[in-house]
Structure formats: structure tokens, C-alpha cells
Amino acid sequence: MKKLLMFVMTVFLLAIPQLRADMPGDTYFNQGLDAGDNKEYDKAIDLYTQALSAGLSDSVQSDAYYNRGLMYQDKGLYTKAIADYTQSIAIKPASDAYYNRGLCNKNIGEYDKALSDYTKSIDLKPATDAYYNRGNIYYKQEKYDLAIDDYAASIDLKPAPDAYNNRGLCYKAKGDYEKAFADYASALKLDPNYEDTYYNRGNLYYKIGDYDKAIADYDQALKLNPNDKDAIENRTLALKKQAEAGNQ
Numbered sequence: 001m002k003k004l005l006m007f008v009m010t011v012f013l014l015a016i017p018q019l020r021a022d023m024p025g026d027t028y029f030n031q032g033l034d035a036g037d038n039k040e041y042d043k044a045i046d047l048y049t050q051a052l053s054a055g056l057s058d059s060v061q062s063d064a065y066y067n068r069g070l071m072y073q074d075k076g077l078y079t080k081a082i083a084d085y086t087q088s089i090a091i092k093p094a095s096d097a098y099y100n101r102g103l104c105n106k107n108i109g110e111y112d113k114a115l116s117d118y119t120k121s122i123d124l125k126p127a128t129d130a131y132y133n134r135g136n137i138y139y140k141q142e143k144y145d146l147a148i149d150d151y152a153a154s155i156d157l158k159p160a161p162d163a164y165n166n167r168g169l170c171y172k173a174k175g176d177y178e179k180a181f182a183d184y185a186s187a188l189k190l191d192p193n194y195e196d197t198y199y200n201r202g203n204l205y206y207k208i209g210d211y212d213k214a215i216a217d218y219d220q221a222l223k224l225n226p227n228d229k230d231a232i233e234n235r236t237l238a239l240k241k242q243a244e245a246g247n248q
Helices: 026-037 041-054 058-074 078-091 095-107 111-124 128-140 144-157 161-174 177-190 195-207 211-224 229-246
Strands: none
Touching (some): 026 058, 041 058, 058 078, 078 095, 128 144, 128 161, 144 161, 161 177
């Protein structure tokens, strides 16, 4: 079993100032911002709904749909969040709305729609998380070259161990072990306590028959996470292979 570090879910409440009560719904909108900041999601949803019913300018209406979508997303109500992000985008297309809709589509298994949303988000504003999450879907679809390109773009914007780890998995899948090892090393240089990368590198050492190094990496993974059943199982297999090689 390989460990792909999965989807980054970075969502933010709109950073807009409190509005003057020029439109009937502005007061509700301001109260919705405060409720959202306080993580009172149900209250915020009710207030944004009242704001939309009372009346808002087009720009603020887009923001209200977007913010209500964030509340639904935080509650795990992805279909409702998608509907609100779609309304927001129809009024004012924005990178964050496409990105968050992509996260929701991914969470309900709509991978092609998620890919489309991440792409639109990137077209409007290239961002490391959008590249990374799109790369994860390409990896899942076994489109390794596309995934490698996206992880590289994510790394160029902001080097991170998870992107190096996942790109290493792509190179392993393609049979380019030298590049896989290099990416695992880069991940561990950024975070020496990255348990998943020790596990994945151990698997690669096991695959090429270097059982001593595989065991060392599994040991390190288990030092960081003693309850990792996959690492325990694979370490046992590596010890068996090591013993067999020693008896030959």
C-alpha cells in the first residue's frame, strides 16, 4: 500500500469590510460575517439567507452566496455548498469560488468536475493548493505525467513535503526510481519527521531488493507512528526477505 498525501482543504471567509446598511440585506450580511468568524455556522447560514432575501447589491450578493457556501462546506453539506458557489460564480467569477467548488466536487466523487474547477481557478489565479489538488486527481486517474507537472507547479510556488512525496509516488509508478528517491529526499529535507515519506521510501527500497534500507525506513516510520499497521506489515515482510537472502 502506498501513501498519497491527499487533498488540501484551504477555505477562507471573504475578507471584506463591514458594510454600511445601504441595502436592506447589508445588516444581515454583516451579522453573517461575525457569526462565521465565530464558527457559528448555522447562525451564519440563516443570516446570509436573510440577507439574500432582503436584497443586496450584485457584488455583495455574490459574496453572500460564497460565504454561505463556505458555511455549508464546513458542515460537510457539499451539494448545498456547490449550489452556492455556482450562484456566486454566475454573478462574479472568482478563483477561490472555483477552487472551493472543486474541493466539494472531489468530496462527492465528481472528479472530472473537480478537475474543471481547479483548472478554472488556476486560470484566474495560479495557486499552490489548486495545482496540488489537481495533481492528486490526476494521480488517482493514473495520469502520472499530468500529476507530475502539477506537483512541480505547486512546488515552484511553495515547496512542501507533501507535493514532493506525491510526485515521488508518480515517478515510482512510472518506474523512474532515481527521481522518486530524489523527491522523497527533498520531502524529508523539508520535514525530517514526515512519516508517510519514510514509509513510501521503504516500499521503494523493498521493491528494488534493498531490505536493510527498507527496514531502516519502516523503523523510522514506526518511531513516528507506532500504530501504522501498513508499516508494521511491510517491515515484517522485509525482515523475512532479509533472512531469506542471508540464508542463500
